[in-house]
Amino acid sequence: MKNYLFDLFTSVKEKFDISDDTEINFDIPKIESHGDYSTNIAMLLAKKLKKNPRDLAHEIIYSLEHDLAVISKVEVAGPGFINFFFNPDYISRSVKEILEKGAKFGKTETNLGKKALVEFVSANPTGPLTVGHGRNAVSGDTMANLLEATGYKVDREYYFNNAGRQMRVLGNSVRLRYLELLGEQVEFPEDHYQGQYIIDIAKGLLEKNGDTLKNEDAEGIFKDEAEKVIFEDIKKTLGRLGIKHETFFNENSLYEEGKIESLLNTFKERGLSYEKDGAVWLKLSDLGNEKDKVIVKNSGEPTYRLPDIAYHATKFDRGYDFIVDLFGSDHTATYPDVLAALSELGYDTEKVKVMIHQFVTIIKEGKAVKMSTRKANYITLDELIDWVGSDVVRYFFNMRAVSTHLNFDLDLAVKHSEENPVFYLQYAHARICSIIRMTTEQGLSASSENLTLLSTEEEQKLIKKLLFFPDAVENAARVLDAVVLCAYLEELAAAFHKFYTVCRILGSEERLASARLALVNAVKLVLANGLALLGVSAPERM
RNA sequence: GGGCCCGUAGCUCAAUCGGAUAGAGCAUCAGCCUUCUAAGCUGAGGGUUAGUGGUUCGAGUCCACUCGGGCUCGCCA
16 A cells, blocks of 8 residues: 555655655554544645745645555645545455565665574573573564565574683683582682583583593693583573574684784774873874773783674674664664774774663562572573573564663563463464364365455455555564564554454355455465564464 | 763553554453453553753653763772
């Protein structure tokens, strides 16, 4: 429907000399009596052309050459809106096109031929993924799905660091627990990793090696084993959510390939860095940021900032047209430095979209749980999946705007999990599958022959909702937030459930029953396509 | 104190790039199953969109300030 309007307005654009920077928008009015679509173009142009918006709207309508079989009524309303009413027969017939497009319905080719990179999760292998990582993982994967739906070839990437202080502490944590298991009296420092998983790793080493590791260094087998076990665990957890990264980018490779050194030289040559107090500083204050930051410590070890910049440079060098970084709000302060440096190095930072998701607050027994990886008083993502299942976890994280704080009441999620909106969507899908099974038994089949029989209010509303699906996907991809898609799918499911209670298939006259079956098939298709983008299953039975 | 995010119904959240009368779910109350899944549908109540001012034909949305909450401001990542 929208495309028809755009085509219709190409001639208007010429006639009224509308420049390209004035976009024509078609919105779906909240109130039904305002039509199927509405445009505010007359009001936008009124000032420029120094005309009364309503008069201008009438002029525009007069110049429109629309097919009455498509648009049955056009009117001027309110301060100057132009409202379009589509012909019900035209709406009904469009069910056929949805079915023909099948799994492709909802996808666009806007970004065909372009490459995008989504970096997400990127948790260092120091412990199991927490609920907070879960939000990042789900949002990132869904963003990637949405970008793919608009034509991008998307790579999902996980950036990690298996060197440095954090990992040394990890190795030593395992070593100390190992010695403890051997009966040695050890003092376990407070700043070491306290979790049970450290003890489990130590036990594993003890079983395999006995006491032969007694005199090994923390950074040797202890660190390596911890990293290996934890990473396997992380991948397994992500796998349970259907998440698979194309690449795991190891920070260490930047050193091995000399990227760090060459970047350091570049900064030096350009006079962007200087030495002070035995450390190397980056002149970020010259690049419009607040203050200079250390990039190489006086110990000779780079800070995370330097590899971060080098890493992001590779994203450009690898030829991505669109680069998405997703991280938690605790990293807000780091990205302006990286972007400023990249920009100075000549990279087009417009290609980078930094998404910050706010924290997840876990409410357990009515109280917020303070989470700390080191102290191990957190709820792991695995536990959450055990509790409520992958579908609920994915939907729950997708259904809230990325930029808002998310309260996750565990007790409520467990207790009322059946009332979760995800079941509402899945139930609609399962219901449709049931209808198809029952009607097939009765020898009925779907047909696009008599779609114009779909004329009741419930049918018309349902079809219009279906037709809006590509817009919903596009909107969600534009803002990189699945919340848009969730809201749409809930509306679609609601429209279907209403249709279901009013419009019977079994017992209806055969041509109508076949047309309704076609509609129901289209709803099933859109629900399945939408849920697939969210990474949520579409069950045949519930 | 500076920067970023948030504040919408009792609770959790929507509101398609600034559009017309701010919507759902949960909870509460009142109805609907001899027929395709009641995990559903129908109806009722519930709001000064934290506050004040501004921008304009039009603001929950944009700007300024105030209040409240979160994150952050390391030679940690």
